[in-house]
Amino acid sequence: MEKYHIKLTEEEAGLLSKIDLRSYHQNHEEGRAAYLNNQEPILALLKSLSGRRAVPEVRLSYWNDPNYRSGRIKGSRKGLFERNGCTGSDIYTHPHFLEQLRYFLFGTELPDAVIEAFEAKVGNPEWVSSSDIVPIGKAARDLTRRYRLDIAAAPEEFFKLCLDMGLGLSAAESVMRSVKQVR
Known part of the structure; x- marks a missing residue:
């Protein structure tokens, strides 16, 4: 993108x-x-x-x-x-x-459709709070499965996307850990 x-x-x-x-x-x-x-x-x-x-x-x-x-x-x-x-x-x-x-x-090496869907889920990064992290991480996991992303690379790519979007480091790490749970 x-x-x-x-x-x-x-x-x-x-x-x-x-x-x-x-x-x-x-x-x-x-x-x-x-x-x-x-x-x-x-x-x-x-x-x-x-x-x-x-x-x-x-x-x-x-x-x-x-x-x-x-x-x-x-x-x-x-x-x-x-x-x-x-x-x-x-x-x-x-x-x-x-x-x-x-x-x-x-930036991140994720497909445009994944980036757009993830951005839509996150909304305005300035308004993301700690209570939003679990649903955002779940959305990232769901996108990883739906688009059959490489499960070895996807966690890091979502981490990069979170950083580029303006989410904080701890939020980006939480999303990355969530995507690592994909089997």
Whole structure:
């Protein structure tokens, strides 16, 4: 849904057109070529986006703040790269960073129909209270089932959507935990 895409300048759109955003490739050689070709345009794009503060603050928190990440190993998403010995610009050119880059640029990777239905259920995020979280989480679970979303990826994608919509961190975490219950 383009509503959550960040607006790119003409130069940034040109850089983005040079980046292979796919996570998977047919073979190692194709993946290696994409990795090598992506390095320059990714760094240039990130420099431009950073210079004009185009990436929403909540998406930067998702990347930098350990509180926006749950899991067995504690730390931010950026911190996990550093923990694995990847530092500096190598973090941003690493193939696993592409998932983060897609989120920075486009928001959640949920179908438009799911996003629209979820937004309709939530309504105005400013009016969401703690008593609304259980029905919102149930709606997210129902959408996951109805649209046969990948149950491994859906919790994180709903978490991202909640953040982009303006729901608080604890509400987003509750929705994510609710979607994790889908079997």
